[in-house]
Structure formats: structure tokens, C-alpha cells
Amino acid sequence: DAKTTQPTSMDCAEGRAANLPCNHSTISGNEYVYWYRQIHSQGPQYIIHGLKNNETNEMASLIITEDRKSSTLILPHATLRDTAVYYCIVRPSNTGNQFYFGTGTSLTVIP
């Protein structure tokens, strides 16, 4: 029941910015955009989430288009440790609401 579309895989040079796109053209007004990543054989790690405005934290920046139909996760200076599968998820920010994961983007950071 995933509502997002992401490229299957991407490469990024170490030290450069990694820009990961996500399409969510059917997003509803009360749905937030969440990003998680999963390093091999570990549980997913929360990165960032937003509703309308662009967001930034110590890990990444999230740019959401004005129509909210797509977004981009930016890792400003990718390192080898950022190699992971990145998942973009949309969901209402209410108690008990589930996450349905899509296939995500496998990001490989190249030395």
C-alpha cells in the first residue's frame, strides 16, 4: 500500500551531495513525508520528516515541492557510511498510524 515512487538505485561520490528523489503524487493534506534508511541487516533509522516546509537536521535536508507531490532528501556530504537503502514514506501524523514501506532507493557511496 506504498504511496511513493523512488528510483531503485543511485550512486554518489564520497564527499559530494546525495540527492534522493521521491514522488508522492497522491499525498493527502494531512500526510507527512518521512525518510528512513536501512543499513544492511539492521533496523531502519529515522532521518527526517516534514509536512510542507523544507526541513533540516544534523543528518539531512528535506525539500518538499510547493504542490507536495514530490520531495528530495539531501545528504550534504555523503560518506561511505551513508551506503544504505533509503525509504520515503507518507503517512498521517496521528497516533497508531502505520508505515507502509515501498522498495526504497539503494544508495551506494563510491570512494
Add this chain to the structure above:
Amino acid sequence: GAVVSQHPSWVICKSGTSVKIECRSLDFQATTMFWYRQFPKQSLMLMATSNEGSKATYEQGVEKDKFLINHASLTLSTLTVTSAHPEDSSFYICSATGERADTQYFGPGTRLTVL
């Protein structure tokens, strides 16, 4: 903050036996916990949602009598795989939300291998 642990991290069992996996929120009270399953090279699949003191809500296609979930306290949920078979071999991951409920925090996962 917001740390979720799972025990065991891996388990190997014989076909027909039952296996219990624990999920704990270490530094917050988890009003809701979720259980996921992930097969190799696939994404996470939500199995069930559990609220403390209530019966779990299972996703379509997940057998509630096979995957028993107990959420007896605000810091502990357990998943018991009953009469395990080789096709139940998978990576089981739990997550939890606190009072703010705006973010799920995931455990490190438990790898189950059924021989």
C-alpha cells in the same frame, strides 16, 4: 533517546517449535508497537500493530494464530512464532511510538532461521 531493543538478535530453531522475540523501548513509554517482517532483498512488510493492553491488529494475510503478539506493558511487546516452519525464516523488526506518536523508532531486528 528513543532506543528500541530486540532480543534475541538471532535464533535458529527446529521446524515445529515456537520462538518468542522481545521488543523493548528502553527510554520511553511505547503506546503503540509495530511488527514487521523482511525477506532477503525485499522491503519491510508490516505484520501487525499493537497497543498496550489491547489485542493486536493484524494486516491482511497475516495469521494471528501463528504470530502471537502480546503488548502487556508500555515498554515490552513480544512476538511468538508458533509451530515455525522454514518459510517463516526471515528478519523480524519491531518499532515503537511514544506519546508524541509522530515518529516510529525501530529495533535492530531479529534474524530467525527455521531448520
